[in-house]
Amino acid sequence: MGQQRPSSLPERLQWGLRVMRAYARIGWVRKSQFRWEFFNQVLMDSLFYVSSIATFTMLYALGDDSASGAVSLAGWSFADMKVFLGMTFVADALMMTFLGQQWHFGGDLKNGALDSFRVRPGPTAFLYFYQRFSPEGLTNLLIASGWLVYALSGVVGHQVSGWHVAWALPCAIGLIAFAQVFVSLFYCLVELWLMNSDLGQLSSQLFTTMGERPIDVYPSPMARFLLYVVPVAAVSWFPSSLVLGKLSGGFALAYPLVLVVFALIVVRIFRIGLRRYDSAMG
Template sequence: MSYLRIWLASARYSIVRTLMFRFDFFLWAMVELFWMSVNLLLVTVIYDHTASVAGWSKYEMILLVGTAMLIQRYVMGFFWSNLFEMSRNIRSGTFDFFLAQPGNPLFMVATRKLDPDGLCNSFVALGVVIYAAHRLGLHPGAADLAAYGLMILCGIIIHFSVLVMSASLTFWTTGGDSIVTSYFSLFEFSRLPRAAFKGAANVIFVWLLPVVVVSNAPASTLLHGFQPSYAVWLFAVALAWLAVAIFVFNRGLRRYASASS
């Protein structure tokens, strides 16, 4: 309960801060909007030349891309800048500040602020998903929608875990923030349909790394109804990655020796 109050306080602080730097907010919202449009344009151009990619029609693909965007916007809005700054703070020693706070360090680090621009754009991503569903004539029931929502939540947990793990590497090496940046490249794969992965790519990106299932599972729930196998898979993957992330973070914490000053 007190954690919720802390989180609400940081949310309030972030909104006040955004109101102070309105131009910044506008600029970054535009940046995300531009990148989202670029990805949608890629889909549009490809489908000008073919009717199906790995068995997915144009609007099915847009639904997939929209779902991937939705998860990524939430991650950007809630956690990205906190975890990006975490690796910087570990190196500079400012990380002490979080350890001194009376709460779980990971919680304190991960919820320090929100990025309202990412959260605003999540509505755009949601709009893309709804538009695609409308064009496909989908009428998902309440249960399907609930499953979709839960799967998005699992997706956020998976992204969060990957970010925590990459940022935690800074406890051991100094190249941590470039590894955090690498996260973007990794999740480019989540805009692709699972059936497109064959051979070694199938093993690496579908089975070993969670980047494909994270977007494909919720998207196919909307498209083809609830599939228990996908749901269990996604849930297990989310749990496993979160556990590993917390473990790595805590091991790193033991190594943390602050900075000399």
């Protein structure tokens, strides 16, 4: 701009090199954007894992100075808690991998962005919530699974047998995936009636945070609420207890049926709520 065109050969070469360097920089920035974001999101969830592990490591370490010499968290030893955290991380990574769209539900509802999903030949909720597959979440799922395997290695042979873990772990992971889907859908229900109120986000934040601690720490009515009404206990507490052999056989068999009933109710209410959708609700 405002400069004379290069006339001599060396100047032209220099000019060409400058342009090529600018193109290279733009290309580098363009192509590295998604890699950088990928790295950031993996790092972000890893920080969540590290801060959770560090918090509980420090809390249990407090017991070294206590009168009793060691502390437990409502019956959960540090080894148990590592497994519990592993299940929580796996549940979080599953949500991030498949159900990240739930964070945008309130906004999409307000902006009428559900139109294209309602006219497609398939269940609206399925098509909408699964649209945002996240490779970053999948990477975090691998990291979370790595921690879970490490945590389980600390209890296998001491508290539970390898055979027990071999059948209980796949059941637990399947249950987490099932429960996570319908609990996430449950958080979105309130937005259908009280749109733009942030209540969906708040309920998600509230119950997810509560579910990230063993329900045994809460008073009994609250624990029952988290088991049967908003079953976030199914996302982390129940699977961990199942793998650690903390549950009675009858309860372990019956509780998944409770989840099925919860799922049916949530889907039914979601369908009723979706009838209120009229493309321009904001």
